Amino acid sequence: MLRYAVKRVALAIVILFTVMLAMYAMVFLVPGDPAALALGPRATPELKALLRERMGLDEPVLMQVWHFFHNAATGDLGYDVWSKRPVLDQILEFFPNTLVLGVTALGWAVVLGIALGCAAVVWRGTVTDRLLGILSVGLISVPAFVVAIYAILIFAVWLRWLPAIGAGTPGDIGSQLRALVLPAFALGIGWVGYLARLVRASLLEVMGENYIRTARAFGLPERKVVFRYALRVAIIPTIALLAVGLGSILSSAVFVETVFGRPGIGTLITGAVQKRNYPVVMGTVLFMTAFYLFIVTAADLLIARLDPRVRDVFRQ
Amino acid sequence: MSEPVLSVENLSLRYRVPGGAIAALRNVSIAVRQGEVLGIAGESGCGKSTLAAAMIDLVGTNAEVTSGVVRLNGRDILALSPVDRRRLRGREIAMVFQDPMTAFSPVLTVGAQLVDFQFNLDGLAGREKWRRARDMLARVGLSDPDHAMGRFPHELSGGMRQRAAIAAALLMRPSVLIADEPTTALDVTMEAQIVHLLRQLQADYRCAIVIVTHHLGVIAELCDRVAVMYAGEVVEEAPVDALFHDPRHPYTRALLACDPARIEAATGRLPAIGGRLPDLSSPPTGCSFADRCGIATDRCRAAPPPRVGLGPDRNALCHEVAP
Numbered sequence: 001m002l003r004y005a006v007k008r009v010a011l012a013i014v015i016l017f018t019v020m021l022a023m024y025a026m027v028f029l030v031p032g033d034p035a036a037l038a039l040g041p042r043a044t045p046e047l048k049a050l051l052r053e054r055m056g057l058d059e060p061v062l063m064q065v066w067h068f069f070h071n072a073a074t075g076d077l078g079y080d081v082w083s084k085r086p087v088l089d090q091i092l093e094f095f096p097n098t099l100v101l102g103v104t105a106l107g108w109a110v111v112l113g114i115a116l117g118c119a120a121v122v123w124r125g126t127v128t129d130r131l132l133g134i135l136s137v138g139l140i141s142v143p144a145f146v147v148a149i150y151a152i153l154i155f156a157v158w159l160r161w162l163p164a165i166g167a168g169t170p171g172d173i174g175s176q177l178r179a180l181v182l183p184a185f186a187l188g189i190g191w192v193g194y195l196a197r198l199v200r201a202s203l204l205e206v207m208g209e210n211y212i213r214t215a216r217a218f219g220l221p222e223r224k225v226v227f228r229y230a231l232r233v234a235i236i237p238t239i240a241l242l243a244v245g246l247g248s249i250l251s252s253a254v255f256v257e258t259v260f261g262r263p264g265i266g267t268l269i270t271g272a273v274q275k276r277n278y279p280v281v282m283g284t285v286l287f288m289t290a291f292y293l294f295i296v297t298a299a300d301l302l303i304a305r306l307d308p309r310v311r312d313v314f315r316q
Numbered sequence: 317m318s319e320p321v322l323s324v325e326n327l328s329l330r331y332r333v334p335g336g337a338i339a340a341l342r343n344v345s346i347a348v349r350q351g352e353v354l355g356i357a358g359e360s361g362c363g364k365s366t367l368a369a370a371m372i373d374l375v376g377t378n379a380e381v382t383s384g385v386v387r388l389n390g391r392d393i394l395a396l397s398p399v400d401r402r403r404l405r406g407r408e409i410a411m412v413f414q415d416p417m418t419a420f421s422p423v424l425t426v427g428a429q430l431v432d433f434q435f436n437l438d439g440l441a442g443r444e445k446w447r448r449a450r451d452m453l454a455r456v457g458l459s460d461p462d463h464a465m466g467r468f469p470h471e472l473s474g475g476m477r478q479r480a481a482i483a484a485a486l487l488m489r490p491s492v493l494i495a496d497e498p499t500t501a502l503d504v505t506m507e508a509q510i511v512h513l514l515r516q517l518q519a520d521y522r523c524a525i526v527i528v529t530h531h532l533g534v535i536a537e538l539c540d541r542v543a544v545m546y547a548g549e550v551v552e553e554a555p556v557d558a559l560f561h562d563p564r565h566p567y568t569r570a571l572l573a574c575d576p577a578r579i580e581a582a583t584g585r586l587p588a589i590g591g592r593l594p595d596l597s598s599p600p601t602g603c604s605f606a607d608r609c610g611i612a613t614d615r616c617r618a619a620p621p622p623r624v625g626l627g628p629d630r631n632a633l634c635h636e637v638a639p
Contacts (some may be wrong), residue, residue: 210418217374217413218433218484219405229421230434307423308468 004304004311012293019289021071023282024065039236054081067277068282077283082275087283092269097167097255098264104180104250110242113195120200121207128296132196139193142185148186152259155182165261183260198241199234206234236303245301247292320347320387321524322371322409322492327384329370338596340366340379342548348492348541351522352588353373355539355556357571359530361593363548368496368528372411373401389491407436410485414497416477420469426453426480452483456513475506479513486517493525499534511537532575536560541629544568547593547604552632565632566609603635611636 036043037308052058056067071078077087120132156164168176206212207230215225254266265284272280304310328332329341340363343451348354354634356364369375371386373393385392393401413419420429430449431442440448446465453461456479469477478498485493486501498514499507511534518538519527527538530572533558542559544552544567552565591608594600603609609616613635621635 163377210413210415211421213492214411214413214419214484215421215432217372217405217411218434219402219407219436220404221435224432224435228424232423233421309470313469 001304001311005301008297008300008304012297014235016293017069018292020069020286023285024068028061030285032163051081072286078279080277080280082277082280087279088287090280091265091284091287094263094265094268097262098250098253098266101180101183101187101253101256101262101264102246104184105186106191106242106246106249107188108184109188109191109195112251114199116192116196116237117199117203120196121203124200124204132200136193136196139189140197142190142256144186144190144252145259147189147257148183148259151182151186167262169262179260179262183256183262186259187253187256191245191249194245195238196243198238202234202237203230206230209233230307236307239299239303239306245295246295251293318349319390320349321389321601322526323385323387324367324371325349325368325387327367327386328382329366329375330368330380330382331376332378332380333597336597337380339599340548340596341370342599344384344545344548344550346543346550348524348526348552350491350524351518352541353518353525353527353539355535355542356526356528356545357530357532357535357542358545359571359589359593362545363546364530365454365496365527366548367545368411368494368526371492372409372494373406373525374411376440400501403436405436406433407488408488408490409492409494410488410490412478412481412485412493412495412498415501416474416481417469417501419481420477422469425466426472430465430480430484430487434487435486448487449483453480456480456486458483472503475509478502478506478510482513482517484512486521486523488519489523491523493523494526495527497529498527499531500529507534514538534573534579537589544571547599548596549604549633551605551634554626554630558630564626564637565634566611566636567605568632570608570610570625604635 033048033052035048038048039047041052049058056064059067068078075088077091079085080090081089083090116132116136120129123129152164155162162182163175163179163181166179168174168179170176212225212229215229220229250265253264254270256262257264257266258287265288269281269284271277272284300310324344325347327341327344328339330337330339344363344367346354346356346367356367358364366375366379370379370381373386375381381394384394386394388404393404396404420426424432427446427449430452431445434440434445434448437445450461450465453464458464458476458479464472464476464480469480472480478501480601482498483516485495495514499510502510514527515538525538527534529535539556542554542556543550544559544565544569552559552563552568554564559568562571563572574587574589576586589608594604594607600606600617602615602619603621604610606612606616614636619635621633623633624639625631625632626635626637626639
């Protein structure tokens with residue numbers, strides 16, 4: 001297990017470095033001088049040169065890369081000349097908003113998705129099962145921003161139950177929670193369908209396994225058969241999907257945050273891309289990559305804890 | 317003649333399928349006495365695995381017993397409550413499954429599962445169950461039982477897993493052991509070892525064993541008595557020597573003629589029984605084997621065959637067999 005953990009973490013670090021390099025290359029392949037763009041068409045060459053120097057763009061590319069890696073390793077993601085604040089400060093200001101949204105969205109989707117998946121297994125082959133199947137596929141195929149727009153129309157414009165935009169007044173938990181409902185609903189609804197399908201499929205598959213029959217053949221009570229023998233195996237694909245899901249939900253939060261005008265990582269990064277604000281773009285992408293790798297690695301370690309066959313793949 | 321420990325009387329069972337039902341067992345009666353090894357033979361789809369599952373009350377949710385009794389140590393188990401039936405499993409009747417690879421949960425150690433399987437053994441501490449499991453692994457010939465207890469199933473070889481499965485079945489000293497194709501998933505060397513092991517254990521524990529297999533060699537090696545099944549019915553029942561030397565039912569004859577080990581003339585061709593199993597969603601009114609039988613007459617197709625007694629422990633389900 002320890003060996004597997006070490007290898008898995010090492011792999012995560014390698015991936016992180018690769019992403020950093022690729023990101024740097026991509027940003028520099030985009031045409032346009034960020035300093036010129038920042039200062040507008042009437043900037044003097046002296047001013048442009050000064051800004052280029054401030055942004056570190058006058059150094060050789062390899063030096064820039066080295067600084068980038070070195071600073072990132074020490075927790076310094078650069079300085080944003082536009083807002084005159086360190087990049088990390090801005091990320092830490094916006095990220096909690098996005099994380100709360102993502103976790104809430106995935107949270108309610110997990111509870112409802114697993115419940116619907118189990119319900120489909122209990123009533124398998126019946127009308128309920130088929131209706132749940134149609135519902136799930138329907139939920140999966142509707143994009144989050146479409147749900148968002150209709151949710152605003154119905155609950156904010158027509159019914160006036162909930163605020164249409166914003167993240168609520170800072171310090172007022174009640175208003176923040178009210179502002180969270182519609183975005184979390186829009187972001188999570190597709191995952192209800194995914195999870196319901198996945199839980200149904202993996203639970204059905206596991207309940208048909210021979211070892212379930214063995215456990216029954218030795219007279220184990222049904223609760224022990226389901227919880228110790230079936231669910232332990234059936235939950236594994238769900239954990240794997242949830243890890244990927246959190247990453248994907250944080251990136252699709254960009255749309256939902258835009259529609260709802262919610263401050264968050266999505267708003268931060270779209271604004272920065274439009275302004276060619278390299279330090280913020282790279283800092284944010286790097287931060288998100290690191291966060292995503294952390295989640296995926298944690299999920300893999302949890303899966304290896306649950307399934308010994310996974311750890312042994314690395315032993316060979 | 318001692319009382320049977322396990323008997324099935326006139327058991328009929330069908331599987332509900334979309335648009336009807338498949339009659340998997342039709343009026344099956346069979347019994348096994350203490351210390352006896354009964355073989356159930358037949359081709360795929362003849363109902364032998366369903367019969368084994370019905371004996372331990374493990375048929376699927378789409379199965380429905382339409383008539384008959386399954387008696388274990390004198391009690392009709394089908395009349396018991398689900399909890400009481402569950403309490404019998406493992407303790408009075410246990411099963412060795414076909415595929416040792418999938419018979420154990422992949423995410424729990426062999427030891428943990430062998431302890432779990434003693435659930436119906438009341439008043440025993442976990443430590444004691446662990447010791448019993450370890451001793452049983454040693455008994456079935458695992459050279460390092462302590463090591464094996466801590467391993468996951470995929471870390472053991474196929475032969476070791478099958479030995480562990482047999483150990484699991486014997487853990488609570490059941491009076492009946494049901495082995496569903498116990499050697500089918502193994503190679504020939506391993507098969508011989510497992511057959512040898514089963515013989516040894518049977519001699520030591522004197523439990524009744526029901527072996528379900530399509531492998532006639534395993535039957536000849538192990539069994540005292542054989543029931544041959546065809547299309548959900550027992551078509552012939554006989555002591556093992558009598559069956560191999562003097563098969564009476566045309567199906568048994570055909571089956572024995574197809575055994576590669578018994579072919580005497582080198583024709584270069586493997587004999588096979590022509591035709592196929594009748595459609596069991598609407599079983600034929602006459603003899604099920606009539607369409608594939610060499611000696612079938614009009615009577616065979618029109619009327620169900622009688623069960624003809626052919627001596628002690630011997631009978632056949634056929635119009636054309638003379639007592």
